[in-house]
Amino acid sequence: MDDILQCIHHGGIAVDDMEAGRALYRDTLGLKPGLHRLMMERGVEVQFFDLPGARIELLAPRGESSSIAKFLADRGPGLHHICYEVNDIHAALATLTGRGLRAIDTEPRDGAEGNLVAFLHPRSAGGVLIELQQK
Numbered sequence: 001m002d003d004i005l006q007c008i009h010h011g012g013i014a015v016d017d018m019e020a021g022r023a024l025y026r027d028t029l030g031l032k033p034g035l036h037r038l039m040m041e042r043g044v045e046v047q048f049f050d051l052p053g054a055r056i057e058l059l060a061p062r063g064e065s066s067s068i069a070k071f072l073a074d075r076g077p078g079l080h081h082i083c084y085e086v087n088d089i090h091a092a093l094a095t096l097t098g099r100g101l102r103a104i105d106t107e108p109r110d111g112a113e114g115n116l117v118a119f120l121h122p123r124s125a126g127g128v129l130i131e132l133q134q135k
């Protein structure tokens with residue numbers, strides 16, 4: 001055991017319909033809506049919901065070349081990724097890939113919230129897409 005992963009930052013959930021997803025998480029589950037972003041260059045619309053100590057990130061497809069659209073077509077709506085917070089994303093990426101996880105992003109990039117993020121391939125991680133986010 002070591003201290004690379006600090007805490008779960010958010011769970012990412014793929015939805016077909018952002019309005020229906022919002023209604024479920026805001027009105028039925030009673031969560032507080034947080035950051036909303038349209039990232040057309042990535043083909044995704046993002047809506048965060050804030051809880052004490054963690055968040056939920058809804059992801060809906062936008063436009064043609066959307067990894068979320070591909071995910072929905074392959075697997076349907078549901079859990080898309082788990083995001084862990086790390087202190088140093090470059091060090092975390094190097095250590096975890098050194099232990100056999102496969103990086104989707106070999107270099108960290110800007111995430112929806114403006115922090116550096118990197119994704120690790122689900123096929124190397126027990127079927128779950130892993131996002132690392134630097135504090």
Ligand code: CO
Nearest residue numbers: 012057083131
């Ligand atoms: Co995420």
